Amino acid sequence: MATSSTVGIDDFSTYLPQLYLPIERLAEKRNIPYSKLKDGLGLEQMALADAREDTATMAANAVLDLMHKNDLDPCTVGRIYLGTESALDGAKPTATYVLDMLTDHFADAYGPNCFLHCDVVDLTFACIGGVDALQNCLEWAAAKDNRVGIVVTSDSAKYEMGSTGEYTQGAGAVAMLVRQSPRLLAIDADFGVATRPAHDFFKPKRKVSKREILQEVINLLPDLSAEDYQLDELEEKLTNGLTTNGILDCNEKFLTLHKDTPVFDGPYSNEAYQARIREALIDYRRRHGLQAGTLQTDYAALAFHLPYAYQARRMFSEIFMEELKATRQWESFIDQNDLNVPCADDYNDREQYLTKCSEFLRAVTKTEDYRRFVDSHLAPGDWASSRVGNLYSASVFLSLMAILEAGYHSDEELAGKDLLVFAYGSGSKAKVFGATVQEGWREVVAGFDLQLRLNNRQEIDYDTYEQLHRCSLRDNVTEHEQGTFFLADVHDRRDGTEGVRHYGYAANILA
Incomplete structure (x- = not known):
């Protein structure tokens, strides 16, 4: 320490x-x-x-x-x-x-x-x-x-x-x-x-073509199509322009966008x-x-x-379970709380077994022992x-x-x-x-x-x-x-x- x-x-x-x-x-x-x-x-x-x-x-x-x-x-x-x-x-x-x-x-x-x-x-x-x-x-x-x-x-x-x-x-x-x-x-x-x-969870640099941007803007205008605006010609001008004073004229077909919101x-x-x-x-x-x-x-x-x-209250149940096992209190805990521990051999479908495990861990969080642990060790933070x-x-x-x-x-x-x-x-x-x-x-x-x-x-x-x-x-x-x-x-x-x-x-x- x-x-x-x-x-x-x-x-x-x-x-x-x-x-x-x-x-x-x-x-x-x-x-x-x-x-x-x-x-x-x-x-x-x-x-x-x-x-x-x-x-x-x-x-x-x-x-x-x-x-x-x-x-x-x-x-x-x-x-x-x-x-x-x-x-x-x-x-x-x-x-x-x-x-x-x-x-x-x-x-x-x-x-x-x-x-x-x-x-x-x-x-x-x-x-x-x-x-x-x-x-x-x-x-x-x-x-x-x-x-x-x-x-x-x-x-x-x-x-x-x-x-x-x-x-x-x-x-x-x-x-x-x-x-x-x-x-x-x-x-x-x-x-x-x-x-x-x-x-x-991540915030990628999103790659968007200029054509997509132009198309999206044109689609917002009533009764007009990309042909009306000669989209191919507009895109060609944006791609080959030598100036970089605007938002779209960066001499590349694609723009890289960053958003504060994550994927x-x-x-x-x-x-x-x-x-x-x-x-x-x-x-x-x-x-x-x-x-x-x-x-x-x-x-x-x-x-x-x-x-x-x-988050900690909901995520810590597995470690709480391992702590009880390490101190040999696990068997008495599941008996006192009438909990049925899922066994993988009882399920042919692994996804079904994992679902049952999640349900079991949620049941652990509802017990008095876990709630006391939350009150003493998690709630203060x-x-x-x-x-x-x-x-x-x-x-x-x-x-x-x-x-x-x-x-x-x-x-x-x-x-x-x-x-x-x-x-x-x-x-x-x-x-x-x-x-x-x-x-x-x-x-x-x-x-x-x-x-x-x-x-x-x-x-x-x-x-x-x-x-x-x-x-x-x-x-x-x-x-x-x-x-x-x-x-x-x-x-x-x-x-x-x-x-x-x-x-x-x-x-x-x-x-």
Whole structure:
């Protein structure tokens, strides 16, 4: 287990957008019973980035809060590593925009070069990129005394309207201070890992021909055909043109399109999640010489990546079963709960057998023993997710913050206790690592204000949500919060400045 002499997380800060949509409003519009989403998935509210917020502003706001809370000199920060799958550019790291905002903010006090020697980079592996960034910075901080690094995770989880992922959407950022002898969490040096390539969730570069685009536009016009518009001639001009000032004249027959919304297979992703975290747990135990059967006794709580709040509750039943088997409690458990374990020999059809296994594991989650396990080890880490939705790379760290703040408000003594963290990223990879709560944890957690932040947001209606989703609003729904960064403009001229982003800061008065 980790000790106070190891590296770890000294403090957390979070930035949550000021806007949220009650899941009940979305359920009404989609004709979904609200009880199915609330009681089945744990969904209550969806955090939404405003029109002038993006991955960079949320990350910068989380880092700014972290630096102010800890009175950090920018010149001493050696790294700001960003975990995200919502990058703003295909080449220029979003972390450079974060650094730009922070440099402008601190320049008067520390000079324009205050972050000149700070290393920044984006790390992307779906929802686990932030954990990769953390592991990297932990090793860097451990290599030399007095190194100070910041890991920040920032994402907007966006799905197509009407899709099965829509009600899990969310947005926000979590930043963490990484250094030796941390006040909050000492992190194990050796992470368990499991990686297996999968197409459970991804955001491909879509290849679309110019002819398809022209045809689709022409089809929208009444009583006209492609022949009326001489489609072949139009396509030939677009392909062979030498100028590149327009959208279609790129000298290629095809355009590459990127969408923020993913291609995904929900059931397959759940299977990958379940398999990878189990495999990563096995690897973690192997690396540390640990045996199965100790999750409930050795760890005060478990933190998870949560695509929806109750994901861990629904996905952990197989590991729970293996824990009971390891402690020789399995037979008595199935007898007490009158459960019939499926046997493969009883089924000629493998699919039917797998269906019965799934039904059996669901039955396990309905037992009193499992519910007690949920209350003691899983629920402390999923309450915040119910009120914000999926934060992608930031989700697992929000779960950690939720555990610590729940312990703080319940006067639980967590000092010296171990937490176990289960991270997952589609594609697919899982990592498992341990964290030991330090003696000074309570003073640090007092500054989280997670519940306070959640309670001080603005509710929006469905129509406003749809406008935000369609990106049809130019200005914020709410005023810029004092002391925060915001997106000022994005250059749209078809020249060498196309796509350049500029940011502002709402200082003493609301902008």
